[in-house]
Amino acid sequence: MTGFLLRRLVNYVVLALVATFLAFTLASVTFDPIGVLQQRNPPPPAATIDAKRHDLHLDQPIPERFVTWMGGVVKGDFGQTIANRPITEELGRRAGVSLRLFLLGITLGITLGVLLGVISAIRQYKFSDYFATIFSFVVLSTPVFVIATLLKTGAQSINNSIGSNVLLFTGETTPGFSGSWGAALVDRLQHMIVPTLTIVLSQVAYYSRYQRSAMLDVLGSDFLRTAQAKGLTRRKALFKHGLRTALIPMATLFAFGFGLLIVGGTFTERIFSWFGMGDWLITGIQNQDTNITATVTLFIAVCVLVSGWLADVLYAALDPRIRI
């Protein structure tokens, strides 16, 4: 068992390295920071350009650059941005912002998604089921930025009807906010609601669809009947035997759901001006900054790695049939 999980972990680490290397290579090949520099008016002197090229290690072949960069990463140094600032300076704060959004989004998303899926399945073909189905399809087929914009508009009209700005949707905190510790927390919460909701909606839609079909499979199953036949009430049998078994396929979905989350997160951060990792990635690409791009990719790869591995652990914990 432990051996199995360890082997999987090694697999994931290799995959994360490969993904980062590819992103690094792609960025190095396509980005042309020197060209940007040269096009300045008036063009900077040749010595400056050479110095920059050396700073950015552009005089080395790409694999060597990657090794140099990775060597730094292992020691906790992610290199410099184009603007010559150490990446580590921003990394911690930005990662914190993103993780807050992601973790809250995924926890709420899975919990609500599973619940909605179960209710949908139990009340198949009733109004609540149709409602959940339509909701999921609409959400899943709408691009994140549209959802975000709609939520913004909705929040605005709520604010208007209340007559004060309860729901805030620009930035993470009110700039220059000063107040007590409690007031600061409330301020953060006010900023958090709409962006988190954006993420949660698509997660709920995604998980509820799968949970519904997994639960439907289980609803017709013989073992659920056996559980009732031995004296469990329907409700108890549904939760203790039905839901427990229907959760197994969810574990595998977890790893994929994370990808969806990151894509959604990137847009969400931008739209709500949260300066997290997603926002940074876009900045990095705009500035043709290889180190930022590679760092964010590595971050995402590590997140996917952890979620994938968690999914394995979860799967093994949920399903005795694969415990080896």
Add this chain to the structure above:
Amino acid sequence: MTAADTLFEPAGGSSDVGPVLEVSDLAVSFPSESGRVQAVRGLSYQVSPGEVLGIVGESGSGKSVSSLAVMGLLPSQARISGSIKFQGRELIGLSDDQLSKIRGRKISMVFQDPLSALTPVYTVGDQIAEGLLVHGKGRVTKQAAAKRSVELLDLVGIPNAAERAKAFPHEFSGGMRQRAVIALAIANDPDLIIADEPTTALDVTVQAQVLEVLKTAQEVTGAGIVIITHDLGVVAGFADRLMVMYAGKAVETGHVDEVYQRPRMPYTLGLLGSIPRVDADEKQPLVPIEGQPPSLVDLPQGCPFAPRCPMAVDACLTDEPPLSEVDNSGDHYAACIRSDELGAVEVQADEASVAAAVDVAAEVFGVEVIGEPEVARIPRDQRTVVLDVRDMVKEYPVTKGVVFKRRIGTVHAVDGITFDIREGETLGVVGESGCGKTTTLMEILGLEKPMRGEISVLGQNVSALNGRSRKAVRRDMQVVFQDPMASLDPRMPIGDVIAEPMQVHGIDKEQIAKRIPELLKLVGLRREHADRYPAEFSGGQRQRIGIARALALEPKLVVLDEPVSALDVSIQAGVINLLDELKAKLGLSYLFVAHDLSVVRHIADRVAVMYLGKIVEIGDVDSVFSSPQHPYTQALLSAIPIPDPIKERARERIILTGDLPSPANPPSGCRFRTRCFLHASLPPEKQSKCIEVEPPRAVQAPDHEAACHYAEPRQVV
């Protein structure tokens, strides 16, 4: 004091004398797209304490629905009316909470499919303990429940119960799971156990074990039992009373002996006559009940059986006959306006017996004896060899790992088997699931050189075949599969389905067009059926389509893989008769794989019994069935229930212990020795031979070989 006595209250002794279960005028219907399905229409029956009631009927007759109604486990869209009284208390209308206090404690149920009846994520022991805990809140501790569940597992014959209780359901074989479910059902010493086809999904040997366990369960709990089945054999020796259901109603009920010996409703009669008998001395024709059960959405007026009844008269179409007493017996009821006339036919037979009833069935349904093919008159060894298999071996590697597979063992699926089939002859291959029957078939059908040994079809060694000659051989050897639906393309009209093999073999269009109606007629379908789609046909008709398709190219050898096991008995009889007829008419040879030995006895001329990839006994059916030499064959045969209550009660069963060993790691010497009762009874000096030396196949009688060191004939049926 036995373990059972300490576990259960002694049976009987209770003061209530009334029935445990009293169902009256029960009706259940479901909404469907084409209207309301009247699944149960006014069913009444009673079960007395300690009584075993058998409910028999074909698929869709409402057996399961009526028993789920008793348990209160019908889906919410079901509409239910009438009354279900359990120990005098009305169950209809009780809430789920109230019912859950009765379920599992007073009434418990065993379902058909043991493989899916247990929750995969909890251990078997925990699931049994849960049943004890829900009803013993505050009284039963977790430890006590765990201990009791081990005792229960032990009682139902799970070896090493304390250890096995910690196993998950997937680590149990089908038979063991069904035992566990029975353990669960008797955990709280119920007063009524409902078993819905508890053995249908199991091999005969396991079926015999499970029935035995069910009997033990009945003895120790003293509970009334309702056992549902579609197989008249299963309940013959077990039930006290029988109820036959048709189209959602009881059409005949009575004491088992009465109903089997003097059936008074043509449907019961037909059912009885449709069963192939493993104990048949001479070949009796089977009674097929033509047609299909009526649609339960809008039943026509009158007797629902009328469209299929050979005795139907105009009066049958006016009103539905009620269940009424026959012969003033006080106990035997039938729903037929002509039941008295049936009684009169019987009186002609000197003594009531099941055999006499079967003769009456043959007479009433007008079946004829099917002749033998012309070639059968030529002695066997002078006839052409159609298929010759010598020392054939097929092994599968057992691998481990997902990305880098490594071989960790070998499954010896077929381990050196030898047999031949002559012209106009049927060889039946039987054995428990996993013994290598299907592998054997697939190897032969593949027409590729086997791993070891040789296969020759119509004198041609398959390893010497090239592309063209392989195609020619394929033409002479056709196959019919078990599941008629899966082997037919749902979007093809059946005319095209039948034409397909002819097109592949380049037969011209005109000839194909001429041949299709001929083929349809040959298998008992009509010419106009050619334009219809498979979904419009019943299971039996689909199997006929499969047969027509196999016959399209006029093959010499037809390979049949469990061709009737998915069909109801009454339908099965028609297909078996058809196969028999075709063989006589066209001089075909069959290789017939089945797990049902009675079907094989009926249709085959010779039989090969397989165990763990080897043929342990082979020879003429009559010789093998009437004096089996190998202990395994003896056990198999003795496990088969006979639809005759009196014979059945007098029979002594050889119950095989344990499950089939893994074919990846078969026992040394004789492969059967781990389950062999003869081996177990031998003195140690004789046993060592079984352990060390693999028994060779030796001639025991003319055309009868068996592979056992201590083979001796024994009559078991």
